[in-house]
Amino acid sequence: MTATSQPDPQDQAPSSASQVETPPDVAIDGLENELAQVIAERDANFDKLLRTQADFENYRKRVNKDRDEDRKFAPFGLIRDLLPALDNLRRAVDAATAAGETGTIVQGVSMVLKQIDEVFERNGAKPIVSTGTAFDPNLHEAIAQVPSPAHEPMTVLQEAERGYTLHERVIRPSKVIVSSKPQ
Template identity: 45%
Template structure:
């Protein structure tokens, strides 16, 4: 009884020592030369594809860097644009108030126009999160106030803001300009 493995295996009688067992020449060509050549060609193709993708990715990254850098420069360059747009109507109205006062000679019109413009400027500052620091009557805080002078007072505690010479402003928790104030000091001892 023969097994399938033994059916294709040559026996001693089938193989002679004079005739070496070799595949026909066409089969040798197919197995020995074309497979490595195909594999080599496939590897070259994959390599070229990967190099192409690498170059494209590097180019995209460089374009992204340039675009991001340009956007950052533009953001810094034009960061004041919204604020300027908000202040221009106030400047225009101030000029109109001056023109109207010159034509009519009425100072009350000028005063009313200036008050209107001042309110526009305050509204524009508030729209950009700028808060007024007006510490009249508060205790002196060196983080928010700049003391210009001290005045002796028996009516107030020492280091109380007695007068605001110039109001301060802050955005959120950062002081833009401290309020310039006059503070009290202890009265002189008698």
């Protein structure tokens, strides 16, 4: 056969190869789009990581704060439960002193009361100072009102039962008698 009647295999190869291959501009555009998607996904994952780290740090701080609060107020229940016994010891000393007793038992119970007060104070529990102050419903519980021209209304005249706070949190409010306007 002649050269003109049959196509040359060398001429056909490049034309068939060019039909299969994509043009370089299209391939680059596809890769750039894929790269942009990967970069966006990376940025989103990095943002999620930063948020997760911040959430974990906030969680850690909250747990530490809660643990510190728990330690700070751990004696709350014990002190609250001891207060009625402490009140009874005070009443016993007051009654004995009013009856003129000054013996060793009264002195011993007074020393125990002083030690308990010191233990309370070391643990952050303090008595609420009431007599002569303005009535504060957050610190006081009024059990009676007495007309008094010598005092402003709602001034604490007498403390019937001592109240206590633990690190500024009220364990038990003071039970008090307050003044009212004379009628």
